Amino acid sequence: MDREKIALFIDADNAPANKISDVLAELAKLGVVNIRRAYGNWKNPNLTGWEEVLHDNAIKPIQQFDLTKGKNATDIAMVIDIMDLLHTRQFDVVCILSSDCDFTPLATRVHAEGKKVIGFGERKTPMPFVNACTSFLYLDSLEQTDRAPEKKPQNLNQDTRLIRLLRSAIVAVQDDDGWAKLGQIGQHISNHSSFDHRNYGFNKLKDLFGAISLFELKTTNCSQIWVRDKKALKTGHTQPSGKTK
The missing domain is CATH 3.40.50.1010 (5'-nuclease)
Structure with a gap:
């Protein structure tokens, strides 16, 4: 190629x-x-x-x-x-x-x-x-890029622009239970914005999600990572995309 x-x-x-x-x-x-x-x-x-x-x-x-x-x-x-x-x-x-x-x-x-x-x-x-x-x-x-950042950014939960972007990406690719594959989230974000997780001090998107208490992560199927919005889970408004695991 x-x-x-x-x-x-x-x-x-x-x-x-x-x-x-x-x-x-x-x-x-x-x-x-x-x-x-x-x-x-x-x-x-x-x-x-x-x-x-x-x-x-x-x-x-x-x-x-x-x-x-x-x-x-x-x-x-x-x-x-x-x-x-x-x-x-x-x-x-x-x-x-x-x-x-x-x-x-x-x-x-x-x-x-x-x-x-x-x-x-x-x-x-x-x-x-x-x-x-x-x-x-x-x-x-x-x-x-090639090493862990010495200092993580603080108050990510208060970054409304970031949280809005992440939540909209989850909604776009989530299944009926509100879980979304991390890879699909990243692909959706890259197709719709100039976002790069490294700008927030994290070498991996997974680590960025893990540093924000508003989201939960799980690993299934041989290291497949999933993300879900806790707020949507509590309110019951997951807005499923119709995709299933």
């Missing part, structure tokens, strides 16, 4: 250079990064860190002069190049490394062409851009 072709576009003005190895390692799990471009005004001393990693990672620097004081042309240059690339249809995934909300309309447009959009950015990244991506990973979460 052919691996997905990935085009990586880096907003060097709004992304740290010391995370590029982690980003490329993550993308290597998905396919081959055929196109690697970093945009910025390379005369700017703030981009020195990027200059040190470009050649080692086969990234092509694209020069963009600051046409107006306090502004840069990086965003528009990236948008133009990505739109040009859309017409070639020689790739499957566009990856945008930036914490800038300006790329939200671009991500939506790429989606309209049937392409995936993978986003990487810092915690300050505005939610409109995060939500516009097929999936989005915060750069600090990449450090936790």
Whole structure:
């Protein structure tokens, strides 16, 4: 089976250079990064860190002069190049490394062409851009990929956005008793949002559910993991999907 072709576009003005190895390692799990471009005004001393990693990672620097004081042309240059690339249809995934909300309309447009959009950015990244991506990973979460996080996030029960997302996924795939297969939950979430459990400090979706007291888990059939919403169980409103175990 052919691996997905990935085009990586880096907003060097709004992304740290010391995370590029982690980003490329993550993308290597998905396919081959055929196109690697970093945009910025390379005369700017703030981009020195990027200059040190470009050649080692086969990234092509694209020069963009600051046409107006306090502004840069990086965003528009990236948008133009990505739109040009859309017409070639020689790739499957566009990856945008930036914490800038300006790329939200671009991500939506790429989606309209049937392409995936993978986003990487810092915690300050505005939610409109995060939500516009097929999936989005915060750069600090990449450090936790191969080891357990040193500190678990607190008050997950109070994260209404997260709980709403998890509950809706359970309802979509649950059986008549309110139990849902963990794998089906994860697949449903990935098809409908940019959610990634690693952004919450957990390497596995199972561990995230286990850290939230609003859900219960069980294991059956040779390590098959199931999840059920305790609230729905208490009220009797499991809203079965018609699926059976």
